[in-house]
Amino acid sequence: MREPKIMNVGIDFGSSISVIAADNGVRACVPSYVGFPKDMIARRLLGKEYLLGDDAIKNRLSCNVFRPLERGVLKYSDHIEENLSDYQHITWVAQILFKHLINLATQGKPQDFVIRAVIGAPALANEQNKQALLDLTESMLESAHVISEPFSVAYGLGLLNNCLIIDIGGGTVDLCRMQGVYPTKEDQLTTYKAGDYIDNIFFDLLDAKYPDANYTINMLRTFKEEHGIIGNTDEKLILTLPVCGKPTDLDLTDELRQACSSIVPEIADAIKYLVSTYDPEFQEEIKGNIVLAGGGSQIIGLGEELEKHMTESLGYGSVRKVPDPLYAGANGALMYCKDLPEEFWAEQKQAKMKK
Numbered sequence: 001m002r003e004p005k006i007m008n009v010g011i012d013f014g015s016s017i018s019v020i021a022a023d024n025g026v027r028a029c030v031p032s033y034v035g036f037p038k039d040m041i042a043r044r045l046l047g048k049e050y051l052l053g054d055d056a057i058k059n060r061l062s063c064n065v066f067r068p069l070e071r072g073v074l075k076y077s078d079h080i081e082e083n084l085s086d087y088q089h090i091t092w093v094a095q096i097l098f099k100h101l102i103n104l105a106t107q108g109k110p111q112d113f114v115i116r117a118v119i120g121a122p123a124l125a126n127e128q129n130k131q132a133l134l135d136l137t138e139s140m141l142e143s144a145h146v147i148s149e150p151f152s153v154a155y156g157l158g159l160l161n162n163c164l165i166i167d168i169g170g171g172t173v174d175l176c177r178m179q180g181v182y183p184t185k186e187d188q189l190t191t192y193k194a195g196d197y198i199d200n201i202f203f204d205l206l207d208a209k210y211p212d213a214n215y216t217i218n219m220l221r222t223f224k225e226e227h228g229i230i231g232n233t234d235e236k237l238i239l240t241l242p243v244c245g246k247p248t249d250l251d252l253t254d255e256l257r258q259a260c261s262s263i264v265p266e267i268a269d270a271i272k273y274l275v276s277t278y279d280p281e282f283q284e285e286i287k288g289n290i291v292l293a294g295g296g297s298q299i300i301g302l303g304e305e306l307e308k309h310m311t312e313s314l315g316y317g318s319v320r321k322v323p324d325p326l327y328a329g330a331n332g333a334l335m336y337c338k339d340l341p342e343e344f345w346a347e348q349k350q351a352k353m354k355k
């Protein structure tokens, strides 16, 4: 029998999108949704036990759709005892999603590999949140290690000193200050006004302006991803939505801008805190090294808006974006996974065997 080969993977198990990068060169992602047919008719129509990602969203009328991660962590993992059956169910849903990622990386042959994974979690995920991730992935991996998401971005891009990474995801915005060593709790902050928050604000603003229009949060999210902007634009942002069943052009320029801007004050405050509590000799350098990652980094004008806030509160600020926001976290986690010494993995394996 052939010996299974070691495969290193980096995983960004996100509230919105789950991403895997493997050392065989596979890069893959899937929106973090799993749908189960609601009844016999739906099962007949869909012909599957469950649907993943965009398929689940497209068929949401005939499926019960779950997003296993909320605010960047496995749902209910903060209060497991009080929600035991919900927690067990969502763990099972998350395992389906995770197994799919592993299948993509191994091209359908997980049995041919011994898999070591580094998985990203929000900067301030607690021990229980991290353990929940390790528990749900245990049966599919030889060993796993959880690191903070913005740290994995920093590691992958070699941004290891005098730099502040801001990962703007669906459930959380994670900030991590790099000062040439492994970041501690004091170097990291998490805020919960991220992509999902923008979508909810956008929904409420539209509801107030066009109470007769019909739309879902998914439709608004797609529109945001195509046109999300902060600051002035001459372009009118028009979305055609049914009003009492009739397609009608609605001007959403101000509402989208306002919704996208709603996450800025908390991010600006977090930057101010992490810069002003940094070693004063290096504060000027870090101010020039603010790096945005995650899907939300693609909002047009966000960097400029944060620079304005920094200029006002800190005298100066220069903000740039990572080139590949979707894969930056998983790529960094993969690089970290490959760099971890053999002894580390041997210890992990031993600890697992003792359990």
Ligand SMILES: Nc1ncnc2c1ncn2[C@@H]1O[C@H](COP(=O)(O)OP(=O)(O)OP(=O)(O)O)[C@@H](O)[C@H]1O
Pocket (backbone or CB within 6 Å): 012, 013, 014, 015, 016, 017, 018, 069, 071, 072, 073, 149, 168, 169, 170, 171, 172, 173, 194, 195, 196, 221, 224, 225, 226, 228, 293, 294, 295, 296, 297, 298, 299, 300, 326
């Ligand atoms: N072009 C875009 N403009 C604005 N927002 C975008 C764009 N593309 C994606 N987003 C938003 O980015 C968010 C998803 O980002 P990302 O994939 O980094 O999140 P995640 O890693 O799944 O979430 P988390 O890190 O919170 O667990 C969603 O809210 C999505 O709507």
Ligand SMILES: [Mg+2]
Pocket (backbone or CB within 6 Å): 012, 014, 015, 149, 167, 169, 170, 294, 329
């Ligand atoms: Mg993320």
